Amino acid sequence: LLEGLFLGVLGSIIPIGLILVMYNSLQGVFNEKLGGTIFELLPYNPFVFQLAGLLMLIGALIGMWGSVMSIRRFLKV
Numbered sequence: 001l002l003e004g005l006f007l008g009v010l011g012s013i014i015p016i017g018l019i020l021v022m023y024n025s026l027q028g029v030f031n032e033k034l035g036g037t038i039f040e041l042l043p044y045n046p047f048v049f050q051l052a053g054l055l056m057l058i059g060a061l062i063g064m065w066g067s068v069m070s071i072r073r074f075l076k077v
Helices: 002-033 044-075
Strands: none
Touching: 002 044
16 A cells, blocks of 8 residues: 555656646746736746645555555455
8 A cells, every 4th residue: 555655646746847847937938928917827836836735645545546456456355
């Protein structure tokens, strides 16, 4: 179970990194081109870290679920 948890958290680090880089670069581009209009992206700090925590939790749950399913399959529980 711990291995699945670890792999799930480790597997969520790549999407978190991609989101951090892409959102930071897109925020600058969108706010520069659409500055002063109705549309503006949210600030980087609070929302991206909440999303990162959510992705880590989902990754951990999926990893643990995969471990439980494989244990049940081989132990016939």
